[in-house]
Amino acid sequence: MSVNEVYVFRPFKLIALLCVFLALGLDVVALLSPAWVTAERFSLSLWESCSQSEAAWSCFSTLSSDWQIATLVLLGAGAAATLLAFLVALISLCRGTQRRHYRTVAVLLFTAVVLQSCALVLYPIKFIDGTVLQTYHEFNWGYGLGWGATIFMLGGGILFCLRTDTYEDAIGLAQLLPEASRENETPAWRILLFSCLDTLSPAIEKS
Template sequence: MSATEEDGLLRRPFKLIALLCAFLALALDVAALLSPAWVTSERYSLSLWEACRQVPDGWRCLSTLQSDWQVATLVLILTAATVTLVSFLTSLISFCLGTYKRYYQVVAVLLFIAVVLQVCALILYPIKFIDSILLKSYHEFNWGYGLGWGSGIFMLGAAILYCLRTDLYEDAYY
């Protein structure tokens, strides 16, 4: 790396910020996948893995993997998390090896694919939930669902930052 590239990297660390955004997106996606509360009400809780109802002697939980829309949501989010993991690892390895310019377009495309998958899942979930009328009482989408949206926002931010071509503009100043 030449002195000009190092100076540009110090002044415009977009790719490092993009790497951090991809990591945060991955962490939020894992937290959303493991969250026990996507939809809650007074006596009901629904996650991606199980639906729990409060009965007089405690809580009774059943698997949600029998419903096709819940399995589709889970598969879309797991696929988005996997694509984000691959793009994060590719970016991290190429950044550490100093060959970071070669893989930015690939990482950006992968992250845009992950964003599309994530947004499809997050739109599918409430539409099919309300369509299936699991709850007839007041309910709200809880923090697990919000973490999924946060993950999608960080994925999009990382993808946009990887698309920036700062090397084209640096040569004009020197």
């Protein structure tokens, strides 16, 4: 008797992994962006502030300011947590040990969301508080990418929290039934219903 190996395709978790990858990419670009705040003859990033006098640009480091260092540390910690979550999720999906690590990945992503949000709220408040706005300033694409990364982190965390395993396993089992037994097979909705009842039965018994 031959033994067939079965692999169940999990689209929700792959979408979640894609969200984490996009969040990580956007976060790295935001960290390296030269344009967080721009104005006429002025540009401010997380690393340096540049201004133009006559024809030449002069730049100096912004790491002497406490709030800018705090912003950079918070964003870096959020990016590190996102990278760790991506690696754990990727290894889990490749090795087939998904369920035990879903919660860990979600916790890491929600932690990154909190860190990123704190940094992105702190940055404009402290900038406006400590800057005399002689000309019109605007928060540019670097700052926007930071929020974009945060949104993808939140989306990935929510998807990793959803218990879609029962549904995906039921659909995968229905698709993998032998052709010879199609006439006598159990419908997919019954498999899904029985799986849900089996999952909920311990909670019902306790109540």
